Amino acid sequence: MLSVSELSFERYFERVFEPVSFEVSAGSLLLVTGANGCGKTTLLRVLAGLLEPSEGELNCRQQPLYAGHNPAIKDDLSVTENIRFMMNFMGTRGNQDQTALCQQVIDKVGLSPVAQQEGRTLSAGQRKRCSLSRLLFCAESLWLLDEPYSNLDPEGIALLDSIMSAHLNAGGACVLTTHGSLRPEGFALQECLLISGRAQNEWTTT
Secondary structure (H helix, E strand, C coil): CEEEEEEEEEECCEEEEEEEEEEECCCCEEEEEECCCCCHHHHHHHHCCCCCCCEEEEEECCCCEEECCCCCCCCCCEHHHHHHHHHHHHCCCCCCCHHHHHHHHHHHCCCHHHCCCEHHHCCHHHHHHHHHHHHHCCCCCEEEEECCCCCCCHHHHHHHHHHHHHHHHCCCEEEEEECCCCCCCCCEEEEEEEECCEEEEEEEEC
């Protein structure tokens, strides 16, 4: 589904991260870890096609879904309106009634009590849940998630893990970045550790 070989990116003629090589196949999860500023977000943006790599090869067999670190929701729209906007922009999967699907998504991500509140009034965790709701109706098989656990409480983390688990079990794949102790639990995963311009790849199970 995704493969990179000796991939790197330069900014102001200096490498942001040293070359990395890995493959992500259907049903697999790649965890990109490292200290702040080591290039995790930059790597995801390269994989998403938003930045051109400086060297190396990138082979992505389909258009991925890229969810950035900052929640991409509109402050002047309610939760319901934000989700409906995302559905219209991305295209609703299948032929489900959009109104019914929107309500199902809102219930699933635990935002029913604030469904009519504007984005600007939501807490950081609620904004993140609203942003991540797109995972429940997107058609893309490859997900690129930048710090998806940030601002989520334990219940929100468990929800995200269950969504990712269902996606992987259905043959999807995921690349996500994280730092510190926030990481997927109960997944067999490949880890790409970016440290001081040096990358190490290894398989681990948590």
